[in-house]
Amino acid sequence: MKIADRARPAPRALPDGISPDEVTRATNRLVAYVSGRTDGDGAIREQCESRVLESALALALMTRTGDVYPARDRLLAYLRGHQESPDTLDRVLASLAVGGAVGRVPDNDSTLVGTLAQGVLGAAPGFISDRRRLMVYAVLTVLGCPLPADAELPGGGAVPTDPLHSWAAVQQASITLILAASLGVRNRATDTALETLLATDPGATVWEGYALMHLLVLHALAGTPGQETTVRRGLATLLRHQRTDGGFPFVLEMHNWCTSTGGLALHAAGADPVLLRRMAATLAAQRGGAHLRSLSRGAALTGGWSMSPIVAQNDVDDTSCALEFLQVVDPVAHAATVRDGTAALLAVQGADGGFPTYVRDASSEPCMTAAAVCALGPHPETEPQRAKALAFLADHQLADGGFEPGWSRSRLHSLFRVRLAACTAGPDDARTADMAARIERTVRETQNPDGGWGMQPGDPSDDVSTAYGLITLCHADAPGPVGAALTWLLGRQQADGGYGGPPDMVGPRPFAYHFPLLTDIPVLLAFGHVRARLLNRPGALQEAR
Template sequence: MAARERVAAALSAAVGPDGAVRRPCASRTLESALLLVLLRERGTHPRQVRELGAYLDAGQAQATGFDTALTQSVLHGRRVDGDVVADELLAGFDHFSIARKRLLFDVHLAVAGAIPFDSSMLRPVRPGGVEGDNSVTWIEMIMLSVRILVADGLGRAKEITDLERERLLELLGSSRAPVWENYTAAHLLALLAVQRFAPAHRLVATGVEGVLACRNPDGGVPPMSNLDVFSTGPAGLALARAGAGRALLYRMCDYLIGQQMPDGGWAFGENMRHSDVDASSYAAACLAAVDPERHREALERAGGYFRGIVGPDGGFPTYVKGDPSEAGMTAGAVRALVWNGPRHGDLLDGAARWLLDAQHPDGTFERSWSLSEANTIWRVMWALHSMPQPTRTALKARIADASAASHRFLTRAQNEDGGWGYRPGDASDTASTCYSLLALAAMGRRPQEDTVVAAGLAHLVSRQGPDGAFTALPDQVAPRPLLFDAPVFTDIWVLLALTSSDSDEAR
């Protein structure tokens, strides 16, 4: 298929000499507004201030009320009318972190001047874990930054202790990357907080330079300064399915092995401290798809990571053992472990049962790190249909019922143009169409036998531009539920979808 060959060539060209897929995230309003506020407070970098203002003034194709409130405040000093966080941004958001999200987004707006600070925002912060464990220290750093910013905004800075200030400086200074953990918003919040009590501190000046260095040509700031590890995993998986040359694939795998963390997992970017199940799942699945024997040592270390983070319910969280299990993460972990099913049979059986219990009556699952219903459906169907024989046999009836429910959902959700949107009734978008086709392929549905698949493939190919490129709406979310756009993902999902209908690996 010509479309497949062209997108495979484009994705191959994105692989650097070291095997990494190095493509930046698109700029986003939140981080651009926070940097603009910080530079104004410091009275530095006038040219960059103008460029950030121009970027924000140009508007966003996917602008939300939250984006608009930030932009109107930092550019024109306007206060927001209504509660854009509860009424729009977090409407329908069902996640254990919702209270923290509400506080965080309100503080973003308050820092930008869109809403006033409120005493309910001033909360104590629980100290993080000890050095060397897998506790997510960015949560502690964000909450310390929030506490300092709110206290200052309320005129109650004396309530912040020296120990709290010292801890924030310690956390901020622990970064191996120019932008702390490659998480731009957390980095900027910490810089804004330190600006309140130690504006001349070297960490503020170097931190500002780190953010400025990762700005995009449009003048805006991306939400992640480095996503190269995460991008390389699924890209390698897609290129392996497409039959890319072994030299290219081995180069990508060698890069991933070089980025493996001491705990056996992977982080989403370079020079980070914290692994996560999502990045680890794609990296390990790539190594197994390319050559499991060549990569056995790294894969066995990854198996240790997954065994160490699995929850007592059989599911897997995103970051920290003990956090609630998530469907997308659990399905990803399955795909990372099935290369050696007999050794991990207990984990796979427990994960399969958890996934089956997690399905909603309409055939969907929680959306997790994507806005698209089809994303998690794909990952779960891919996981369930790749289980080793003992589990697949024992759960045959339940897997068949789960597949039928998801197939009914996807059939009903398909638009008249053959594509799928984030949710039923939404306009078709490229990423959701890819995920839907991948889910159907995982169930064994092929275009020669299933008109839903045939129509979906025809729609997907029709979205290819004259230059051979595909474009897609932003789909990934971080921090949830804020959208971010990593354009290279489009080629990855498209290539996976176009190769899924004739690939045994899709099942």
């Protein structure tokens, strides 16, 4: 995220109408705001906000068990507040859960399930479409909807053997039991699924801090004879994590992700080196993740970073950002950690040159590949692997210059990361240069008249997407669009120095979740790129490649 193209000199001045002092003041205010969210050890322990999906499943589980909890009234109030949501899926989920809780029978309309599933699939990568379709079916089924005619068990009802990371394996097992209960099926696949779910110890813990998966597991077990005590204990465990607004979050925490991305942004913006070293030391100590049994099928990434200390599942994104941060803060002090983390990252590179999110031999993804390339950039010995990865990115660029959806609702997210990955290419790599030029062109062409960008072309401008667009164009010869974007962002800063707007991060794809600071961090990173490219202040963005 921090690599600059040193072959192209920074412009000598900011675009007309913007003063360096104005940009510096805004940057310093945001640096203070993000720095103020760090704990004494440097970690950023941001809290995930409530989401309708998990909240609806929690209320449905309370209704299903027939138990009355003091938390139920607050949860009902939260969901009632979303029954008129502009988001179709949120509106339907809230209405179904509330209706079930008050004894209202839903319409016997299986077309609703199919319609909602199609809407979800349109925003998810193609390689997970079947998995996501069946997940939507399972969720709506436990909320009282009938199954569509094309409902089937994952994998056609066979015991799964494909490479899959732990979270997806547990999700698949949950869906298998939920759908099997409705379809009246019991076979080896359902027996295997039950073993997988019980391995998460759902009565005692929210496995890996993943509240959504915990709820799917409990709903799957609620339809399995003999699991009543486990379900009740698991629900009581979940209730400890109810948010103040009455709802429940997607996950309990993402401390490593918030710390690494926040650290990169703070470093780019010239934050206190003492704070940065403290953040890096804390992050370095988290390499490897929690010591829990892996439920992955295939060779999962190990020896990297997970999204939080309570999570065992390592991933390419967290590993890449952690490596970048350690390398820019103190590559000498963290040399051994960086060496081992880099080896872990390279171990999951696919034969096609790309990188998956979690497990070797799973589908490679453009956004993860770009993240890995940026992390590998400072290491000359990885040039052959980076060349293959850049070729993968060029092969997978779409006709409009963009890429398949990744882990963000914003089209600009993959674009800015691939553009930064392209900065690691050699001067003779014409294909990567062409890919970068096409990225710059589509970003310029999709800029809104107000200077910002929305999640998708034509959407209203939002803070996160505009930050992504600005970072991209900081590496292009586009002073007019850069000035318009910077003016838009400067005008959006809040009284406390922070930023707002809709969340862009998704999980599981394409369901958006919200850690408020994950809006501030991309904007701060954008200001850091402006600092290096336009204010001509060498720093994080112009250090070692």
